[in-house]
Amino acid sequence: MQDALVEFTQSLPLWLQWAGVMLAAAIPFIESYFGTLIGAIAGVPLPIAVLAAVVGNVISMLVFVFIAAAARQKVLARRGAGAATDAPSPRRQRVKRLFDRFGVPGVSLLGQTVLPSQITSGMMVSFGASRNAVIVWQVISIIIWAIVFALIGQAGIALFR
Template identity: 60%
Template sequence: MIDALQDLTSSLPPLLQWLGVVAAGAIPFVESYFGSVIGVLAGLDPAIAVGAAVVGNVASMLVLVLGAHGLRRRFTGDAREPSPRRQRLRRAFDRYGVAGVSLLGQTMLPSQITATAMVSFGADRNTVILWQVVSIVLWGVAFGALAAMGVGLLDAG
Protein backbone atom coordinates (compact mmCIF):
# COMPACT_ATOMS: atom_id res chain seq x y z
CA MET A 1 0.00 0.00 0.00
CA ILE A 2 2.85 2.39 0.83
CA ASP A 3 4.38 1.74 -2.60
CA ALA A 4 1.04 2.45 -4.31
CA LEU A 5 0.66 5.71 -2.38
CA GLN A 6 4.23 6.70 -3.24
CA ASP A 7 3.63 5.91 -6.92
CA LEU A 8 0.40 7.91 -6.89
CA THR A 9 2.10 10.87 -5.23
CA SER A 10 5.06 10.76 -7.63
CA SER A 11 2.72 10.62 -10.63
CA LEU A 12 0.98 13.86 -9.66
CA PRO A 13 2.18 17.13 -11.16
CA PRO A 14 4.88 18.63 -8.92
CA LEU A 15 2.62 21.42 -7.68
CA LEU A 16 0.02 18.87 -6.53
CA GLN A 17 2.27 16.21 -4.97
CA TRP A 18 1.77 17.71 -1.53
CA LEU A 19 -1.97 16.94 -1.88
CA GLY A 20 -1.10 13.27 -2.35
CA VAL A 21 0.92 13.43 0.86
CA VAL A 22 -1.97 15.12 2.71
CA ALA A 23 -4.28 12.32 1.55
CA ALA A 24 -1.75 9.64 2.55
CA GLY A 25 -1.29 11.23 5.99
CA ALA A 26 -5.03 11.03 6.60
CA ILE A 27 -5.03 7.23 6.26
CA PRO A 28 -4.77 5.24 9.51
CA PHE A 29 -1.54 3.22 9.71
CA VAL A 30 0.08 5.56 7.13
CA GLU A 31 -0.32 8.78 9.12
CA SER A 32 2.32 11.49 9.45
CA TYR A 33 5.25 9.14 9.78
CA PHE A 34 4.82 7.13 6.58
CA GLY A 35 3.17 10.07 4.82
CA SER A 36 6.29 12.17 5.34
CA VAL A 37 8.45 9.31 4.03
CA ILE A 38 6.23 9.03 0.95
CA GLY A 39 6.62 12.76 0.32
CA VAL A 40 10.39 12.73 0.76
CA LEU A 41 10.77 9.70 -1.53
CA ALA A 42 8.50 11.37 -4.10
CA GLY A 43 10.98 14.26 -4.20
CA LEU A 44 9.24 16.87 -2.08
CA ASP A 45 11.27 19.11 0.18
CA PRO A 46 11.30 17.35 3.58
CA ALA A 47 9.65 20.31 5.32
CA ILE A 48 6.78 20.30 2.81
CA ALA A 49 6.47 16.51 2.99
CA VAL A 50 6.30 16.52 6.80
CA GLY A 51 3.93 19.49 6.88
CA ALA A 52 1.55 17.93 4.36
CA ALA A 53 1.56 14.55 6.12
CA VAL A 54 0.93 16.24 9.48
CA VAL A 55 -1.97 18.25 8.07
CA GLY A 56 -3.62 15.11 6.67
CA ASN A 57 -3.09 13.14 9.89
CA VAL A 58 -4.33 15.95 12.14
CA ALA A 59 -7.39 16.56 9.96
CA SER A 60 -8.51 12.93 10.04
CA MET A 61 -7.79 12.65 13.77
CA LEU A 62 -9.84 15.79 14.47
CA VAL A 63 -12.83 14.49 12.51
CA LEU A 64 -12.81 11.24 14.47
CA VAL A 65 -12.17 12.80 17.90
CA LEU A 66 -14.89 15.40 17.48
CA GLY A 67 -17.27 12.71 16.21
CA ALA A 68 -16.44 10.39 19.13
CA HIS A 69 -16.88 13.24 21.59
CA GLY A 70 -20.32 13.98 20.17
CA LEU A 71 -21.33 10.32 20.24
CA ARG A 72 -20.08 9.86 23.79
CA ARG A 73 -22.13 12.80 24.95
CA ARG A 74 -25.17 11.32 23.26
CA PHE A 75 -24.75 7.68 24.35
CA THR A 76 -22.88 7.65 27.68
CA GLY A 77 -24.83 4.65 29.01
CA ASP A 78 -23.52 1.92 26.64
CA ALA A 79 -22.19 -1.01 28.74
CA ARG A 80 -20.92 -3.42 26.06
CA GLU A 81 -17.95 -5.67 26.84
CA PRO A 82 -14.85 -4.00 25.36
CA SER A 83 -12.66 -5.93 22.92
CA PRO A 84 -9.24 -7.21 24.10
CA ARG A 85 -7.49 -4.49 22.06
CA ARG A 86 -9.68 -1.81 23.63
CA GLN A 87 -9.03 -3.28 27.11
CA ARG A 88 -5.26 -3.11 26.48
CA LEU A 89 -5.59 0.50 25.31
CA ARG A 90 -7.65 1.32 28.40
CA ARG A 91 -4.96 -0.16 30.68
CA ALA A 92 -2.31 1.93 28.91
CA PHE A 93 -4.53 5.00 29.21
CA ASP A 94 -5.03 4.40 32.94
CA ARG A 95 -1.29 3.87 33.44
CA TYR A 96 0.27 6.55 31.20
CA GLY A 97 -2.49 9.11 30.74
CA VAL A 98 -3.31 11.11 27.64
CA ALA A 99 0.26 12.31 27.02
CA GLY A 100 1.83 8.86 27.30
CA VAL A 101 -0.75 7.12 25.14
CA SER A 102 -0.56 9.91 22.56
CA LEU A 103 3.23 9.84 22.32
CA LEU A 104 3.73 6.06 22.53
CA GLY A 105 0.40 4.78 21.26
CA GLN A 106 1.38 5.17 17.61
CA THR A 107 3.72 2.22 18.05
CA MET A 108 0.63 0.01 18.50
CA LEU A 109 -2.34 1.73 16.85
CA PRO A 110 -3.02 4.71 14.58
CA SER A 111 -3.49 8.09 16.22
CA GLN A 112 -7.05 8.19 14.92
CA ILE A 113 -7.94 5.06 16.88
CA THR A 114 -6.07 5.92 20.08
CA ALA A 115 -7.45 9.46 20.15
CA THR A 116 -11.01 8.30 19.55
CA ALA A 117 -10.68 5.62 22.23
CA MET A 118 -9.31 8.08 24.80
CA VAL A 119 -12.22 10.45 24.22
CA SER A 120 -14.63 7.54 24.52
CA PHE A 121 -12.98 6.66 27.87
CA GLY A 122 -13.86 10.15 29.07
CA ALA A 123 -10.57 11.99 28.54
CA ASP A 124 -10.87 15.72 27.92
CA ARG A 125 -11.32 16.28 24.19
CA ASN A 126 -9.02 19.31 24.01
CA THR A 127 -6.24 17.58 25.98
CA VAL A 128 -6.42 14.59 23.64
CA ILE A 129 -6.28 16.86 20.59
CA LEU A 130 -3.31 18.81 21.96
CA TRP A 131 -1.24 15.71 22.77
CA GLN A 132 -2.20 13.97 19.55
CA VAL A 133 -1.05 16.99 17.52
CA VAL A 134 2.25 17.03 19.45
CA SER A 135 2.68 13.30 18.80
CA ILE A 136 1.74 13.53 15.12
CA VAL A 137 4.24 16.33 14.57
CA LEU A 138 7.05 14.54 16.45
CA TRP A 139 6.53 11.23 14.63
CA GLY A 140 6.23 12.99 11.26
CA VAL A 141 9.41 15.03 11.80
CA ALA A 142 11.35 11.98 13.01
CA PHE A 143 10.39 9.78 10.05
CA GLY A 144 10.71 12.64 7.56
CA ALA A 145 14.22 13.40 8.81
CA LEU A 146 15.20 9.73 8.64
CA ALA A 147 13.84 9.49 5.08
CA ALA A 148 15.68 12.68 4.05
CA MET A 149 18.93 11.35 5.52
CA GLY A 150 18.40 8.05 3.71
CA VAL A 151 17.75 9.78 0.40
CA GLY A 152 20.81 11.95 1.04
CA LEU A 153 22.92 8.85 1.59
CA LEU A 154 21.63 7.30 -1.64
CA ASP A 155 22.44 10.48 -3.56
CA ALA A 156 25.95 10.66 -2.06
CA GLY A 157 26.71 7.02 -2.81
Protein backbone atom coordinates in the same frame (compact mmCIF):
# COMPACT_ATOMS: atom_id res chain seq x y z
CA MET B 1 0.23 0.09 -0.70
CA GLN B 2 3.00 2.53 0.06
CA ASP B 3 4.43 2.12 -3.43
CA ALA B 4 1.01 2.93 -4.88
CA LEU B 5 0.83 6.07 -2.73
CA VAL B 6 4.32 7.14 -3.83
CA GLU B 7 3.36 6.58 -7.49
CA PHE B 8 0.13 8.51 -6.96
CA THR B 9 2.01 11.42 -5.40
CA GLN B 10 4.64 11.41 -8.16
CA SER B 11 1.93 11.35 -10.84
CA LEU B 12 0.53 14.66 -9.63
CA PRO B 13 1.85 17.92 -11.06
CA LEU B 14 4.84 19.17 -9.07
CA TRP B 15 2.87 22.06 -7.58
CA LEU B 16 0.17 19.64 -6.31
CA GLN B 17 2.30 16.82 -4.88
CA TRP B 18 1.86 18.18 -1.35
CA ALA B 19 -1.85 17.30 -1.67
CA GLY B 20 -0.94 13.68 -2.41
CA VAL B 21 1.18 13.61 0.74
CA MET B 22 -1.67 15.15 2.72
CA LEU B 23 -4.16 12.58 1.43
CA ALA B 24 -1.79 9.69 2.16
CA ALA B 25 -1.14 10.93 5.71
CA ALA B 26 -4.87 11.05 6.42
CA ILE B 27 -5.03 7.25 6.06
CA PRO B 28 -4.78 5.36 9.39
CA PHE B 29 -1.51 3.38 9.66
CA ILE B 30 0.13 5.67 7.04
CA GLU B 31 -0.17 8.83 9.16
CA SER B 32 2.32 11.67 9.34
CA TYR B 33 5.39 9.48 9.65
CA PHE B 34 4.89 7.38 6.53
CA GLY B 35 3.27 10.33 4.76
CA THR B 36 6.48 12.26 5.29
CA LEU B 37 8.50 9.35 3.89
CA ILE B 38 6.17 9.11 0.88
CA GLY B 39 6.70 12.81 0.21
CA ALA B 40 10.46 12.52 0.57
CA ILE B 41 10.63 9.52 -1.78
CA ALA B 42 8.34 11.28 -4.27
CA GLY B 43 10.70 14.26 -4.29
CA VAL B 44 8.55 16.75 -2.38
CA PRO B 45 10.83 19.15 -0.47
CA LEU B 46 11.14 17.82 3.09
CA PRO B 47 9.64 20.82 4.95
CA ILE B 48 6.61 20.76 2.63
CA ALA B 49 6.29 16.97 2.97
CA VAL B 50 6.36 17.22 6.77
CA LEU B 51 3.82 20.05 6.84
CA ALA B 52 1.47 18.35 4.38
CA ALA B 53 1.71 15.03 6.23
CA VAL B 54 1.04 16.69 9.58
CA VAL B 55 -1.96 18.60 8.23
CA GLY B 56 -3.45 15.49 6.60
CA ASN B 57 -2.97 13.40 9.74
CA VAL B 58 -4.35 16.11 12.04
CA ILE B 59 -7.47 16.61 9.93
CA SER B 60 -8.13 12.87 9.91
CA MET B 61 -7.52 12.60 13.67
CA LEU B 62 -9.90 15.52 14.35
CA VAL B 63 -12.67 13.74 12.45
CA PHE B 64 -12.20 10.66 14.66
CA VAL B 65 -12.10 12.75 17.87
CA PHE B 66 -15.29 14.64 17.07
CA ILE B 67 -17.12 11.46 16.04
CA ALA B 68 -15.99 9.69 19.24
CA ALA B 69 -17.04 12.66 21.38
CA ALA B 70 -20.48 12.71 19.78
CA ALA B 71 -20.84 8.94 20.18
CA ARG B 72 -19.82 9.17 23.85
CA GLN B 73 -22.45 11.82 24.46
CA LYS B 74 -25.13 9.61 22.89
CA VAL B 75 -24.04 6.58 24.94
CA LEU B 76 -24.01 8.58 28.15
CA ALA B 77 -27.47 9.94 27.37
CA ARG B 78 -28.77 6.39 26.78
CA ARG B 79 -27.13 5.08 29.96
CA GLY B 80 -28.96 7.75 31.85
CA ALA B 81 -32.13 6.17 30.47
CA GLY B 82 -31.09 2.74 31.85
CA ALA B 83 -29.35 1.13 28.86
CA ALA B 84 -27.09 -1.86 29.57
CA THR B 85 -23.33 -1.65 29.01
CA ASP B 86 -21.41 -4.13 26.85
CA ALA B 87 -18.16 -5.72 28.03
CA PRO B 88 -15.19 -4.01 26.34
CA SER B 89 -13.00 -5.98 23.92
CA PRO B 90 -9.55 -7.18 25.06
CA ARG B 91 -7.86 -4.57 22.83
CA ARG B 92 -10.02 -1.81 24.30
CA GLN B 93 -9.24 -3.06 27.83
CA ARG B 94 -5.50 -2.94 27.04
CA VAL B 95 -5.71 0.61 25.70
CA LYS B 96 -7.76 1.60 28.77
CA ARG B 97 -5.08 0.18 31.10
CA LEU B 98 -2.40 2.12 29.20
CA PHE B 99 -4.57 5.21 29.33
CA ASP B 100 -5.04 4.84 33.10
CA ARG B 101 -1.30 4.33 33.57
CA PHE B 102 0.17 6.97 31.22
CA GLY B 103 -2.67 9.44 30.68
CA VAL B 104 -3.36 11.45 27.55
CA PRO B 105 0.26 12.61 26.98
CA GLY B 106 1.74 9.12 27.29
CA VAL B 107 -0.83 7.39 25.12
CA SER B 108 -0.61 10.17 22.54
CA LEU B 109 3.18 10.04 22.30
CA LEU B 110 3.63 6.27 22.58
CA GLY B 111 0.31 4.99 21.26
CA GLN B 112 1.28 5.54 17.63
CA THR B 113 3.75 2.67 17.94
CA VAL B 114 0.78 0.31 18.41
CA LEU B 115 -2.30 1.92 16.84
CA PRO B 116 -2.95 4.87 14.53
CA SER B 117 -3.45 8.27 16.14
CA GLN B 118 -7.00 8.32 14.84
CA ILE B 119 -7.94 5.17 16.75
CA THR B 120 -6.08 6.02 19.97
CA SER B 121 -7.51 9.54 20.02
CA GLY B 122 -11.04 8.24 19.49
CA MET B 123 -10.58 5.66 22.24
CA MET B 124 -9.21 8.20 24.71
CA VAL B 125 -12.19 10.48 24.14
CA SER B 126 -14.53 7.51 24.54
CA PHE B 127 -12.84 6.74 27.89
CA GLY B 128 -13.75 10.23 29.04
CA ALA B 129 -10.52 12.13 28.38
CA SER B 130 -10.86 15.81 27.63
CA ARG B 131 -11.42 16.24 23.90
CA ASN B 132 -9.22 19.35 23.86
CA ALA B 133 -6.38 17.66 25.79
CA VAL B 134 -6.48 14.73 23.37
CA ILE B 135 -6.35 17.08 20.39
CA VAL B 136 -3.41 19.08 21.78
CA TRP B 137 -1.35 16.02 22.70
CA GLN B 138 -2.15 14.19 19.47
CA VAL B 139 -1.05 17.21 17.41
CA ILE B 140 2.21 17.34 19.40
CA SER B 141 2.71 13.61 18.85
CA ILE B 142 1.90 13.80 15.14
CA ILE B 143 4.44 16.60 14.67
CA ILE B 144 7.16 14.78 16.64
CA TRP B 145 6.65 11.51 14.74
CA ALA B 146 6.65 13.33 11.39
CA ILE B 147 9.94 15.10 12.19
CA VAL B 148 11.59 11.90 13.46
CA PHE B 149 10.61 10.01 10.31
CA ALA B 150 11.62 12.95 8.13
CA LEU B 151 15.11 12.76 9.61
CA ILE B 152 15.20 8.98 9.21
CA GLY B 153 13.96 9.28 5.63
CA GLN B 154 16.44 12.01 4.80
CA ALA B 155 19.28 9.89 6.18
CA GLY B 156 18.06 6.85 4.24
CA ILE B 157 17.76 8.78 0.99
CA ALA B 158 21.25 10.24 1.48
CA LEU B 159 22.60 6.76 2.16
CA PHE B 160 21.22 5.33 -1.09
CA ARG B 161 22.32 8.19 -3.35
